[in-house]
Amino acid sequence: MISARRAILVSARTLQRTKPLRFADPKKIRLREPIVPTHKNFDVSPDHPLWAFFRDGNKTETVLRSKDDLSTDSRPWDMPELRLKSFDDLHRLWYLNALERNRISTEAEVAKEIYNGDVSLFTKLDDNHLMTQKRIKQTLLERQVAYERAQLSSPEEYLQLFEDKYINADESAIAEYNEKLVRLQYAIFGIEPDLSEYNLEEDINVKFVEGLSYVAKLKLGRYLASNPGALELPLNGVMEELPFLVRDPEVAVEEVRAMREEGVSRKLDNIEVFAFLRNAIEAVRSEPEELAEEEN
Amino acid sequence: MKSTSFKCTCIISQHSPGHVLACTSCSRICSLIQFHLFQIDSHLKFPNTNEINQNLKHTIPFYLTAEQSFSWLIQSTLSKCHVTSLLLFFSKLQTSLRPISITSTMSFKTAAKRGQFDLDRYVGNLRVKTYKEFAKHSRLPTIPAPIPTLRKDERLIGEAPIVAGDLAYIVSGKHKGKISRVLLYTRDNDTVLLNEVTKNVVIPKQYWAANQTSHVLEYPVPIPRKFVRLAAKEKDEKGNVSYVVAEDLVFKEKYYDDRLKRWVPRRFVKHHENIEIPWPSPMSEPKDDQYSTLTEDVYNKTHELQTVAKSPFPKSVLNELRNPYSKFKKRELTEGQARRLNAPQMPLSVEQKIYLAKKAQTPVKKLEPLSEEAKDLIGSRMAEHLAKIKNPLLLKHLEAVSQKTTPEFQRVLNEIEGKQD
Incomplete structure (x- = not known):
């Protein structure tokens, strides 16, 4: 920031007059009526975003509430209450608290003049909001710690148990087991139930590949139990596994066979896997649109 | 303009x-x-x-x-x-x-603390005097003098043994023996305000409360907690009312109190732990206003854990929760921290320096194994000595002693033989 004195000097130099000054007759000069300093003399746009920092928006008459209006018996949000809320809700709540703290701070600034420096009432209110904010952070941290611990535990035993049950399930129970599988693949491998919900950048990861081979093993295992010798094992990497995730086992087996006959099936290098999956899933997603276009 | x-x-x-x-x-x-x-x-x-x-x-x-x-x-x-x-x-x-x-x-909040008078800097009688001096300005002269606040480290921590709504038995002073309802317990100065211990004070009209009709007002007098005991009312089958007064209390397992909306410990009379004194209901219910959140909104569950494969929130949030730049997470110590951890070396006096110089000149004593000659000499001397001993018990004792080796002896032997421990 340019210093005040320098600003005046610099501007004075630029404003230097070439002609000598002539002043009006001092007797004719009349002082104007003083302008009363009130907010009514200023025009402020009613949809100015800073109105959000006032309790009643652009209808605000005064920033300072009367002491009776302060909710002194209020309390901060509890941890058990915050634990019920989703990340989006907590995020929103955080900013509501921040906004309210800003309003209280403005109020306290005025109250300091009026209540002779005593802002203890506002301090108590502010403490409540601060405590809520701290608890929101703590709630999120709890979730993160639980998530990190879950990474350490291995679900292999459970997966093996489920595999046995799935392969040997009755025809009547298989619908229920398929529903269970959809939940399981989301719970353990993060594979979304619907193709359209994939975030291709983030969701295609090592876990996804693990889940893919598990699902393929399960579905193919069950298919081979009823149709022995339908397909030669083992499957050749993600290229042959993906059909089992996105299609019915019968169709998938046909597709794999066709791939093998054409000789396009090969085991991908690790570096190719994610790119292949992204492209393939993108292609599968756009299939229904293409079909619709063809029909038209 | x-x-x-x-x-x-x-x-x-x-x-x-x-x-x-x-x-x-x-x-x-x-x-x-x-x-x-x-x-x-x-x-x-x-x-x-x-x-x-x-x-x-x-x-x-x-x-x-x-x-x-x-x-x-x-x-x-x-x-x-x-x-x-x-x-x-x-x-x-x-x-x-x-x-x-x-x-x-x-x-x-920070500004409110800056440059303020800090009572915690005063101790003992001076604290009381200063407090009273300051309290004079903030109350009418007719209103009973407040009791000085306690220092932070002297204040009661944990669950308060007496709360608003309890009955209190006064054990000392003018009102000794009275049982009265507690209006307020203040932790800051460890005092209670009682329903029936009041003083009539005159209030000038400009300070009247909203519904006040008289100049005279009954004003509760603060009483230190040490002068009251927690009391409880008891009614037997015949309808006779009796009181239990607890000299001291013990807190036991916590339970969720639906009236207080929080977990509180059960309180019992000390040494009579079959007598429980329940917590009183709150004197006033909190009222809903325009700022309150609706109960159904609070208990509306919007979070459910469905996968362990995905982070519970976007990656960038984690740095807000665990500050990666925290000074406690630095792997290297600053110079100041290192200096504090290592004791400084004391400077040596002239005498110490002379002594150390002399010591450095003298060769280090080196232990050598005993020569055969020396061993023979020691052996002959010992045989001579043993030959003089007549007492069989003493001989037996010496025999037993010779079998024992002290750790120090073993260490010296190892050193001579150049063995490592």
Whole structure:
């Protein structure tokens, strides 16, 4: 920031007059009526975003509430209450608290003049909001710690148990087991139930590949139990596994066979896997649109 | 001079006209600088500063940021001499060219603590005296004197043994033996206000409360907690009322109290732990107002854990929760920290230096295995000595002793043989 004195000097130099000054007759000069300093003399746009920092928006008459209006018996949000809320809700709540703290701070600034420096009432209110904010952070941290611990535990035993049950399930129970599988693949491998919900950048990861081979093993295992010798094992990497995730086992087996006959099936290098999956899933997603276009 | 000519329009509180709350165009809140500008017309001139000072009586306070007010001043049709006189004027106003509040960059809570009188700096009787001196200014002389607050480390921690709504038995003083309802327990000075221990005080009309009708008001007198005991009412089958007074209490396992909406421990009379004194219901229910959150909104569950494969929130949030730049997570110690961990080396005196120099000159004593000659000599001497001994018990004792080896002896032997421990 340019210093005040320098600003005046610099501007004075630029404003230097070439002609000598002539002043009006001092007797004719009349002082104007003083302008009363009130907010009514200023025009402020009613949809100015800073109105959000006032309790009643652009209808605000005064920033300072009367002491009776302060909710002194209020309390901060509890941890058990915050634990019920989703990340989006907590995020929103955080900013509501921040906004309210800003309003209280403005109020306290005025109250300091009026209540002779005593802002203890506002301090108590502010403490409540601060405590809520701290608890929101703590709630999120709890979730993160639980998530990190879950990474350490291995679900292999459970997966093996489920595999046995799935392969040997009755025809009547298989619908229920398929529903269970959809939940399981989301719970353990993060594979979304619907193709359209994939975030291709983030969701295609090592876990996804693990889940893919598990699902393929399960579905193919069950298919081979009823149709022995339908397909030669083992499957050749993600290229042959993906059909089992996105299609019915019968169709998938046909597709794999066709791939093998054409000789396009090969085991991908690790570096190719994610790119292949992204492209393939993108292609599968756009299939229904293409079909619709063809029909038209 | 219309308001539209200003770059910066401000909202001014009705309560305190001297206070800027928000500047709506430069997006600064409470960080504006207050100027007392005088009214300037294009054809008005000030030949000398005295005249300016006279004109100051007609000053109108305007609220602009420093840059804006100066640019506005310069842009207005001012002549050179105007500017010169303005400079003089501003140099006179140096003291009033200050921010509205120094607290602009500081939270109001921090600002409230700054430069305040701190009672915790006083101890003992001085603390009491100072407290009373200060309390004089904040109450009417007729109102009972408050009891000094305790130092933070002396205050009661944990669950309060007596709360508002309890019955209290007074054990000392004028009201000894009285049982009365507790109106308030204050942790700061460890006192209770009782329903029936009051003093009639005269209140001037300007301090009357909203529904007050008389000059005389019953005002509760604070009593230190050490002068009261927790009491409980008991009713037997016949309807006879008796009281239990607890000299001391014990807290036991916690339970969720639906009236208090929190977990509280059960309290029992000490040494009579079959007698439980339940917590009283709160004296007043919290009222809902426009700021309250609805119960169904609070208990509406929007989070459910469905996968362990995905992070519970976006990656960038984690740095907000676990500060990666925390000073406690630095792998290297700063120079100051290292200095604090290592004790300084004491300087040596002249005598110590001489002693150490001498010691360095003398060769280090080296242990050598005993020569055969020496072993023979020792053996012959010992045989001589043993031959003199007649007492068989002593011989037996010596035999047993010779079998024992002390760790020190073993260490020396190892050193001689060049073995490592």
